[in-house]
Amino acid sequence: MSAPELTDIVLHRAARTLELRFADSGVFELPAEFLRVHSPSAEVQGHGPGQEVLVTGKREVAITALEPVGHYAVQITFSDGHDSGLFSFDYLYRLGRDRETLWQRYLDRLTQAGATRQP
Numbered sequence: 001m002s003a004p005e006l007t008d009i010v011l012h013r014a015a016r017t018l019e020l021r022f023a024d025s026g027v028f029e030l031p032a033e034f035l036r037v038h039s040p041s042a043e044v045q046g047h048g049p050g051q052e053v054l055v056t057g058k059r060e061v062a063i064t065a066l067e068p069v070g071h072y073a074v075q076i077t078f079s080d081g082h083d084s085g086l087f088s089f090d091y092l093y094r095l096g097r098d099r100e101t102l103w104q105r106y107l108d109r110l111t112q113a114g115a116t117r118q119p
Helices: 032-037 089-097 099-113
Strands: 006-013 019-021 025-033 063-069 073-078 086-088
Touching: 006 063, 006 086, 006 089, 019 032, 019 089, 025 032, 025 089, 032 073, 063 099, 073 089, 086 089
Parallel strands: none
Antiparallel strands: 006 019, 019 025, 063 073, 073 086
8 A cells, every 4th residue: 555645845953853744644743763763774674574773862863854766755864874764755654654653662662672762
């Protein structure tokens, strides 16, 4: 299943959020920290199931640049220098749709690892 058409992307630098508008689906606001810890890059996702890396200490991370990639994705550069991994519009839609569940799962993983969101 494909995501609805992405109609607008707005970076709110002061709030450190990315606002995404999808046709017929409303608006998602995704914090930079959430996007950073859910980056589709191999550095975060690993190279296969079960190889995901728990990213910690990104509470203060910001988005410094957005670069469109064709008509299907955006490359996000974060203030910690991370810029690998392409955020496809389908992936961004899934992140927005499932944000609460994904965020709680991340917080639970941090607790289990005895890690923190603090830099």
